[in-house]
Amino acid sequence: MTALARPWTRRPAAGAIEGQEAVLIGVIALLWTALGLSVDTFFTASNLQNILATVAPVTIVGVGMTAVIVTAGIDVSVGSTMAVVMVIVAQQLRDGGLAFAPAVGLALLVGGVLGLINGALVGYGRVHPIIITFGTLNLYRFVALQIFGGREVAGVPGTLGPLGGGAEGRTFGLPHSWLLAVALAALMWAYMRHVPTGRHLYAIGGDAEAARLAGVRVTRRLLTVYAVTGLLAGLAACCMIGGGGLVAQSAGTGMELQVIAAVVIGGTSIQGGRGTVLGTVLGALLVGTVTSAVTLLSWPNELTSLFIGVFILVAVGSDLLRERRRRSL
Amino acid sequence: MEEETNGAGGPLLRLTGVRRRYGGVQALRGVDFEVRAGEVHALVGENGAGKSTLIKIISGAEAADAGTVEMAGRVLPGGSTAAAFEAGIATVYQEPQLFGELPVAENIFLGRELRRRGLVDRAAQRRRAVELLRRLGLDPGLADVRVADLPVAQRQLVSIAKAFAHEAKVLILDEPSAILTDREIEVLFDVLRSVRSHGVGVIYISHRLDELTVISDRVTVMRDGTRVATRPTAELTIREIARLMVGHAPAGAAQRRAVPDGPPVLEAAGLSRRGAFRDVSLQVRAGEVVALFGLVGSGTGAIARALYGIDPPDSGTLHVAGREVRPRTPADAVAAGLAMLPGDRKVQGVFASKSIGFNISVGHLPVLSRARVWVDRARERAVASQFIDRIRIKAPGPATPVGTLSGGNQQKVVLARQLVRRPPVLVLEEPTQGVDVGAKDEIHDLVLGLADEGSAVLVVSSDLPEAIRLADRVLVVRGGRIVAEFPHGAAQADVLAAAAGDAGDQTPDQGADQGADQGADQGADQGSDDRGEER
Numbered sequence: 001m002t003a004l005a006r007p008w009t010r011r012p013a014a015g016a017i018e019g020q021e022a023v024l025i026g027v028i029a030l031l032w033t034a035l036g037l038s039v040d041t042f043f044t045a046s047n048l049q050n051i052l053a054t055v056a057p058v059t060i061v062g063v064g065m066t067a068v069i070v071t072a073g074i075d076v077s078v079g080s081t082m083a084v085v086m087v088i089v090a091q092q093l094r095d096g097g098l099a100f101a102p103a104v105g106l107a108l109l110v111g112g113v114l115g116l117i118n119g120a121l122v123g124y125g126r127v128h129p130i131i132i133t134f135g136t137l138n139l140y141r142f143v144a145l146q147i148f149g150g151r152e153v154a155g156v157p158g159t160l161g162p163l164g165g166g167a168e169g170r171t172f173g174l175p176h177s178w179l180l181a182v183a184l185a186a187l188m189w190a191y192m193r194h195v196p197t198g199r200h201l202y203a204i205g206g207d208a209e210a211a212r213l214a215g216v217r218v219t220r221r222l223l224t225v226y227a228v229t230g231l232l233a234g235l236a237a238c239c240m241i242g243g244g245g246l247v248a249q250s251a252g253t254g255m256e257l258q259v260i261a262a263v264v265i266g267g268t269s270i271q272g273g274r275g276t277v278l279g280t281v282l283g284a285l286l287v288g289t290v291t292s293a294v295t296l297l298s299w300p301n302e303l304t305s306l307f308i309g310v311f312i313l314v315a316v317g318s319d320l321l322r323e324r325r326r327r328s329l
Numbered sequence: 330m331e332e333e334t335n336g337a338g339g340p341l342l343r344l345t346g347v348r349r350r351y352g353g354v355q356a357l358r359g360v361d362f363e364v365r366a367g368e369v370h371a372l373v374g375e376n377g378a379g380k381s382t383l384i385k386i387i388s389g390a391e392a393a394d395a396g397t398v399e400m401a402g403r404v405l406p407g408g409s410t411a412a413a414f415e416a417g418i419a420t421v422y423q424e425p426q427l428f429g430e431l432p433v434a435e436n437i438f439l440g441r442e443l444r445r446r447g448l449v450d451r452a453a454q455r456r457r458a459v460e461l462l463r464r465l466g467l468d469p470g471l472a473d474v475r476v477a478d479l480p481v482a483q484r485q486l487v488s489i490a491k492a493f494a495h496e497a498k499v500l501i502l503d504e505p506s507a508i509l510t511d512r513e514i515e516v517l518f519d520v521l522r523s524v525r526s527h528g529v530g531v532i533y534i535s536h537r538l539d540e541l542t543v544i545s546d547r548v549t550v551m552r553d554g555t556r557v558a559t560r561p562t563a564e565l566t567i568r569e570i571a572r573l574m575v576g577h578a579p580a581g582a583a584q585r586r587a588v589p590d591g592p593p594v595l596e597a598a599g600l601s602r603r604g605a606f607r608d609v610s611l612q613v614r615a616g617e618v619v620a621l622f623g624l625v626g627s628g629t630g631a632i633a634r635a636l637y638g639i640d641p642p643d644s645g646t647l648h649v650a651g652r653e654v655r656p657r658t659p660a661d662a663v664a665a666g667l668a669m670l671p672g673d674r675k676v677q678g679v680f681a682s683k684s685i686g687f688n689i690s691v692g693h694l695p696v697l698s699r700a701r702v703w704v705d706r707a708r709e710r711a712v713a714s715q716f717i718d719r720i721r722i723k724a725p726g727p728a729t730p731v732g733t734l735s736g737g738n739q740q741k742v743v744l745a746r747q748l749v750r751r752p753p754v755l756v757l758e759e760p761t762q763g764v765d766v767g768a769k770d771e772i773h774d775l776v777l778g779l780a781d782e783g784s785a786v787l788v789v790s791s792d793l794p795e796a797i798r799l800a801d802r803v804l805v806v807r808g809g810r811i812v813a814e815f816p817h818g819a820a821q822a823d824v825l826a827a828a829a830g831d832a833g834d835q836t837p838d839q840g841a842d843q844g845a846d847q848g849a850d851q852g853a854d855q856g857s858d859d860r861g862e863e864r
Binding site (some may be wrong): 194195196199200202203205206207210211212213214215216269273274 | 388390410411414420422426427428429430431435439440441442444447448449451
């Protein structure tokens with residue numbers, strides 16, 4: 001009965017840390033070492049806290065975006081979703097005197113509803129998610145601007161300070177927002193790795209029709225991942241409001257690109273079916289480090305774009321090379 | 330051995346009066362069908378006979394318009410793969426339904442994960458997967474390998490393992506052998522015999538009739554959406570099955586055309602490509618139509634792709650009009666004077682959103698352009714209009730997007746593209762696939778007309794009536810080699826029997842010419858008795 005047996009030596013697929021993640025850890029370690037040696041202010045508490053607090057909202061949304069992209073989808077509306085949440089919550093904090101918990105609850109509710117709308121359109125619409133969420137990107141932005149009513153929201157109280165980047169947003173020197181991001185990432189990591197419906201996300205991204213035939217509830221899963229991404233955008237919005245002050249009309253603009261960059265740099269395939277949340281956490285951290293480094297070194301800001309662009313192309317390129325190697329089997 | 334198992338048990342699965350229509354096509358016209366516990370039930374029929382539709386309905390992938398599907402006496406709700414699965418029906422589709430990025434073990438249990446406290450129990454899944462792979466004669470080490478890293482044949486075996494993972498009562502195998510090697514098929518058959526002895530009912534779909542006589546207990550023949558016969562396999566010869574498949578339809582051969590004598594315009598000698606075809610030699614003269622007929626997986630498509638430079642041959646020679654050519658890309662083939670109508674139009678043929686004019690002129694832009702850089706749109710339109718009239722494309726005008734046309738008319742557009750500059754050699758792969766009957770006749774007339782005007786035409790087809798109708802000679806391909814040649818006017822059943830493996834133990838391992846002679850002999854005087862030793 002060994003007629004079909006062929007020796008097969010290949011790295012088992014189920015290792016806890018995958019190739020791209022190991023590479024990212026290496027690159028980040030290298031960068032931090034180099035920066036630590038060349039810039040005395042890099043390894044200061046305030047700088048590291050600043051990096052983590054900046055990276056936190058991107059990571060939080062990235063946790064949901066990873067799941068979305070693994071299903072071969074994408075959500076480019078997250079920035080607009082955050083804008084809607086931020087303006088509504090900021091106004092309520094200022095005018096309604098909302099307390100911390102209700103404010104977060106409101107943010108989650110609004111974000112979740114907007115995400116659910118995306119999920120319903122993607123799940124039932126059978127139109128490519130980039131088109132649908134591009135539509136809602138504009139739609140949600142319009143809604144946000146309507147609520148802004150032509151004015152930024154100024155004088156927002158510091159109710160959400162514990163989630164912000166200030167001193168009250170830290171425990172043992174670590175920003176709460178980043179701890180939260182890591183906790184959420186761990187949850188999503190466990191879900192996508194160990195829970196059946198989480199594994200199904202990879203199946204949907206691999207081949208949605210085959211997944212359906214295998215008994216996966218495709219529409220329900222899509223609905224869920226977009227709703228969760230909206231929910232997380234709501235949470236990230238709370239971090240952005242943070243210590244209060246001003247919420248400008250441009251709130252959340254470009255967020256989707258930062259998040260997608262983090263996910264892609266983290267090794268998640270934009271074609272779906274492969275990717276991990278750990279990669280996204282590292283991808284966001286790398287982007288944050290580079291941004292900070294450019295500032296600390298007083299290099300021109302546009303270099304940040306250059307580095308991020310190169311990272312994305314390298315990540316996508318290595319993905320392509322893997323694919324090619326496989327084809328040639 | 331078949332008889333005893335057949336006697337055991339009533340029907341496990343029973344279909345009654347199942348109908349299904351797709352648009353204007355009645356795919357199933359009231360089919361009754363049953364599978365007993367402990368039998369391998371072969372389901373055969375020509376392309377379009379309704380086998381795949383029947384399978385989709387049994388597996389719940391689609392709902393029937395009318396009729397019922399019962400498992401062990403209980404009627405199943407239509408159109409639910411989950412319900413069919415719960416009832417014990419497992420399906421191995423023709424295309425492996427696997428997920429490339431997931432390891433084999435996870436693929437096997439996807440959708441039905443083994444759980445422990447709500448979480449995926451990877452360890453248990455891995456253990457069971459290893460067990461299953463062993464049983465299927467596969468390397469148990471594959472359990473941890475990503476499916477994308479496996480060769481295609483092994484993927485197919487993994488999808489079979491997946492079907493075995495859940496103690497199915499009815500197992501459906503849709504052309505499982507199309508991409509398996511003989512040895513792999515042997516292993517598969519061993520496994521089927523073993524599940525049969527455990528009371529599983531197996532529905533086995535295959536074009537290879539020689540296989541059926543080896544593995545199946547009963548055979549059901551379908552034709553035009555109806556069940557024409559269900560008989561114990563032992564009572565039928567391959568030729569009889571072939572005859573039931575094609576029916577008593579008139580051969581429908583076009584009038585024999587006078588083929589002018591002359592040297593071959595297309596001449597292939599000893600073409601081989603590893604894993605696809607071996608030692609293929611053929612000649613087509615100017616004005617001649619030669620059909621390369623073979624069942625799905627026989628290698629005809631690969632031969633066509635080799636001629637056209639898509640997947641070049643490893644060895645052998647190719648001459649066009651006496652000149653040796655070695656096309657390594659389609660552009661080479663075009664330059665050498667070959668034109669090809671590819672088999673998968675959706676992928677290779679039409680630019681759906683573009684106009685008829687664009688679709689016809691693309692690939693001929695130098696001819697249609699001034700000073701070779703500027704496409705003369707007026708001339709493009711004029712050429713398109715001319716073809717719309719000439720080959721009766723039903724469309725308002727040359728600016729109509731091709732995507733809005735019917736399949737048959739799209740096909741004509743692709744054909745027209747090859748005719749802008751009349752090529753000396755025309756290779757047509759499945760020229761009427763997915764085309765309705767009326768358009769089919771028109772395309773056939775067109776092909777014959779081209780030959781009359783002096784083109785050498787090679788038609789690669791798995792559509793038997795088409796091959797017989799069009800061709801001055803039919804070359805039958807099986808297992809990657811030409812095994813028989815029939816003259817114009819051959820009987821369908823003879824050609825099909827040759828393609829499906831009748832006398833399969835006699836013809837192979839010899840040159841194409843010798844095989845051809847034997848095939849022709851069979852066509853002439855073959856009885857039903859010469860397959861005895863196969864059983």
